Amino acid sequence: QQQVKQSPQSLIVQKGGISIINCAYENTAFDYFPWYQQFPGKGPALLIAIRPDVSEKKEGRFTISFNKSAKQFSLHIMDSQPGDSATYFCAAVNAGGTSYGKLTFGQGTILTVHP
Amino acid sequence: SQTIHQWPATLVQPVGSPLSLECTVEGTSNPNLYWYRQAAGRGLQLLFYSVGIGQISSEVPQNLSASRPQDRQFILSSKKLLLSDSGFYLCAWSLRRNRAGQPQHFGDGTRLSIL
Numbered sequence: 001q002q003q004v005k006q007s008p009q010s011l012i013v014q015k016g017g018i019s020i021i022n023c024a025y026e027n028t029a030f031d032y033f034p035w036y037q038q039f040p041g042k043g044p045a046l047l048i049a050i051r052p053d054v055s056e057k058k059e060g061r062f063t064i065s066f067n068k069s070a071k072q073f074s075l076h077i078m079d080s081q082p083g084d085s086a087t088y089f090c091a092a093v094n095a096g097g098t099s100y101g102k103l104t105f106g107q108g109t110i111l112t113v114h115p
Numbered sequence: 116s117q118t119i120h121q122w123p124a125t126l127v128q129p130v131g132s133p134l135s136l137e138c139t140v141e142g143t144s145n146p147n148l149y150w151y152r153q154a155a156g157r158g159l160q161l162l163f164y165s166v167g168i169g170q171i172s173s174e175v176p177q178n179l180s181a182s183r184p185q186d187r188q189f190i191l192s193s194k195k196l197l198l199s200d201s202g203f204y205l206c207a208w209s210l211r212r213n214r215a216g217q218p219q220h221f222g223d224g225t226r227l228s229i230l
Contacts (some may be wrong), residue, residue, distance in 0.1 A: 034218050043121075043205050043221030044159070087157065093217070101147055101209050101217055102164060108157045 004092050006106025013113050019077035021109045023090035026071065030092035030104070035064065035075050038087045038108075045090070048075070080113045087111070121206050121222035129230050130135040134179075134193040136225050138206030141187065146208040149219060150181055153203040165189060166211065186195035201229045 006023045013019045023033075032051055036044035050057045050064040050073065057064045063076040077084055091105040118141045128134060140146050150162040163181035171181050173196045182190045182224050189206055203226055207219040 032217070036221075041224075041226070043207075043223045046218045046220065049218055089159070101211075101219070102149075103219055105159045105160075110157075112131060 004090060004106045006090050006109060008109060009107065010110040011112070012032070013080045013111065015080065015082060015113055015115050017080050017113075019080045019084065019111055019113070020033040020074060021088055021090070021111070022072065022074045023106050024070075024072045025092050025104075027092070027094065027104075029094045031055065033064070033066065034091050034093070034094040034103075035062075038089065044089055068094050077111075080111075082085050082113045083114050085111055085113050117208070117220065119206060119208055119220060119222040121204075121225055123225060124223065125226045125228075127228045127230060128196050130198055130207070131195050134174050134191070134200070134204075136191040136204055136227075138189040138191075138222060139187055140189075140208045143187070143208070143210065145186060145211050147211050148183060149207040149209075150189065150191050151205040151207065152220075153205060153224075159205065163191070196229050198229050201227055203227075 004023055004025045034049035035047045037047045038044040048059050048062045048064055050066050052068050055066050061078045066073045088109045091103045093103055121138050148165045148197055151159045152162055153159050165171050165183045168183055179193050197218055203224050205221050205224045206220045209217045209219045
């Protein structure tokens with residue numbers, strides 16, 4: 001019940017295209033959903049995050065869509081650029097109880113944007 | 116602004132040798148601190164987390180231990196390294212606000228190779 005399932009494992013997109021990464025969760029106690037971007041040899045960096053009281057959040061070319069009833073959320077990267085090529089992780093946090101803000105990560109998606 | 120520092124960036128150690136990786140956070144007080152291991156550039160595994168000085172929780176049984184001697188210092192240790200301890204070790208921090216999920220912020224990691 002603590003899992004976050006992420007798909008696809010890898011994604012190849014042409015420059016200017018839309019990249020879409022999907023995540024699904026089971027634990028309804030999750031109340032914060034961040035996305036991280038990781039370049040080789042670097043730590044994950046927070047990209048964008050959403051709380052379940054909104055259905056969509058947009059920051060520049062990055063948009064999170066959130067479907068609370070389906071327990072799914074997705075990252076859309078508009079006008080994908082070669083510099084977006086990285087590994088993307090979705091995650092979920094249950095701030096309550098004794099979880100101490102521990103993140104549950106998806107398995108990651110390797111995005112390659114061809115010029 | 117808050118920053119997180121990890122060192123060393125890379126480390127090559129023989130099997131059976133001890134280990135000490137250090138992580139420090141600046142610009143915040145009373146953070147939650149976390150140690151992760153990442154294998155093959157994917158899949159972050161939470162090893163330890165700490166909500167205060169001297170308070171360490173272990174997520175998985177292993178050959179490693181963690182300590183928090185100061186509020187913003189987190190140390191990952193081993194008395195005798197195993198080949199299976201090779202990997203990319205990441206430290207992270209978050210604000211301690213249990214009422215709402217908070218993002219975790221990662222350092223740039225230590226690449227540990229065991230020979």
